[in-house]
Amino acid sequence: MSLGLRGLSVRYGSTVAVAEAELTIADGEVVALLGPSGCGKSTLLRAVAGLEHPAAGTVCWDDDDLAAVPVHRRGFGLVFQDGQLFPHRDVAGNVAFGLRMAGIDRAAAAERVTELLGMVGLAGYESRSVTSLSGGEQQRVALARALAPRPRLLLLDEPLSALDRVLREQLAIDLAALLRTTRTTTLVVTHDHDEAFTLADRVAVMTQGRLRQIGPPDEVWRLPASPEVAAFLGCTTLLPAEVAGGVARCVLGSVPLRAGTAGPDGRVLLGLRSTALAVDPAGELTGTVVQRVHRRDHVRLLVEVPAAGGGGVAGIGDAAGSGGDAGVGGGGRVEAVAQVADAPAPGDPVRLALRADGVAVVG
Numbered sequence: 244m245s246l247g248l249r250g251l252s253v254r255y256g257s258t259v260a261v262a263e264a265e266l267t268i269a270d271g272e273v274v275a276l277l278g279p280s281g282c283g284k285s286t287l288l289r290a291v292a293g294l295e296h297p298a299a300g301t302v303c304w305d306d307d308d309l310a311a312v313p314v315h316r317r318g319f320g321l322v323f324q325d326g327q328l329f330p331h332r333d334v335a336g337n338v339a340f341g342l343r344m345a346g347i348d349r350a351a352a353a354e355r356v357t358e359l360l361g362m363v364g365l366a367g368y369e370s371r372s373v374t375s376l377s378g379g380e381q382q383r384v385a386l387a388r389a390l391a392p393r394p395r396l397l398l399l400d401e402p403l404s405a406l407d408r409v410l411r412e413q414l415a416i417d418l419a420a421l422l423r424t425t426r427t428t429t430l431v432v433t434h435d436h437d438e439a440f441t442l443a444d445r446v447a448v449m450t451q452g453r454l455r456q457i458g459p460p461d462e463v464w465r466l467p468a469s470p471e472v473a474a475f476l477g478c479t480t481l482l483p484a485e486v487a488g489g490v491a492r493c494v495l496g497s498v499p500l501r502a503g504t505a506g507p508d509g510r511v512l513l514g515l516r517s518t519a520l521a522v523d524p525a526g527e528l529t530g531t532v533v534q535r536v537h538r539r540d541h542v543r544l545l546v547e548v549p550a551a552g553g554g555g556v557a558g559i560g561d562a563a564g565s566g567g568d569a570g571v572g573g574g575g576r577v578e579a580v581a582q583v584a585d586a587p588a589p590g591d592p593v594r595l596a597l598r599a600d601g602v603a604v605v606g
């Protein structure tokens with residue numbers, strides 16, 4: 244039992260919103276479709292749901308083409324950003340909706356509603372008015388409603404993006420557990436990296452209508468397939484590097500640096516995220532702090548480093564790594580992170596080292 248997209252393209256007039264998408268989602272698998280605003284994520288999901296008609300290609304369930312199967316006969320559950328609950332029904336009435344449509348009797352439906360509300364952490368909420376619920380509770384009801392009829396595929400379009408950050412993080416963790424427990428095959432659309440990486444067995448990165456890379460979260464994170472995917476995943480600088488035995492060596496400015504890496508041996512491009520350089524008394528790179536900004540759980544620094552020499556620092560668009568001396572922030576300045584407890588101040592000398600977590604090997 245699997246969903247298959249074969250050469251799926253969707254157009255709006257002359258706009259190609261989805262181009263030649265190839266994707267298989269296995270039974271029980273959770274795939275997150277991750278990409279910037281306007282890249283075509285929602286259009287792809289809507290085409291799977293049957294809400295958009297492909298200009299070319301097919302949406303299949305196992306080997307059956309679903310082209311002639313209308314939305315309500317696909318057996319898919321749908322949850323959108325704002326839940327779209329029925330305001331005049333109570334919580335139980337909302338969750339039972341799909342069950343009643345499927346002809347399930349009242350007693351069995353009530354039992355299933357109770358089971359689902361327990362699963363989403365809303366036990367006892369049956370008779371509450373949905374308009375009295377918080378945004379997070381409403382999304383939990385929307386999830387319970389979509390899961391109640393045991394859909395063969397769950398389609399989630401930015402299900403958590405209307406919630407504030409703390410709630411979003413908690414609900415993402417709860418949702419990941421819920422999807423695993425129920426073994427629900429799921430396609431979730433999001434522009435939020437954390438959400439995608441929390442939820443997914445595999446992440447599919449989409450830009451400009453095309454699926455650019457599909458793989459397990461750690462692989463996509465550490466080995467982005469192209470400079471474009473690397474840029475979307477937060478790599479702000481590309482450096483030519485040499486990998487040998489799991490250690491990458493590169494030159495930043497005129498200073499040789501090394502970092503552990505998952506990449507294959509040979510000449511590669513290293514993608515540096517804004518957290519790649521960290522304050523470290525043993526670090527090889529020296530500089531002077533010019534700016535300090537407190538973030539939630541760390542401090543971001545802008546550090547002036549000695550003028551670039553041989554290796555050069557390439558901007559992300561400069562895939563060939565052909566040089567130039569513009570570090571992150573330009574003009575011999577690089578971004579770095581420090582711990583809140585002992586962050587240096589502007590004017591302080593500082594030593595920086597590369598952190599493996601902030602470095603990707605770009606394909």
Ligand SMILES: Nc1ncnc2c1ncn2[C@@H]1O[C@H](COP(=O)(O)OP(=O)(O)OP(=O)(O)O)[C@@H](O)[C@H]1O
Nearest residue numbers: 255258260278279280281282283284285286287434
């Ligand atoms: N109904 C429509 N008519 C015309 N163009 C559309 C329509 N819906 C989407 N588009 C265009 O198709 C492209 C993809 O849009 P889509 O909403 O799928 O992107 P997205 O990645 O989901 O973006 P977001 O994260 O902002 O929702 C965009 O260029 C958008 O302007």
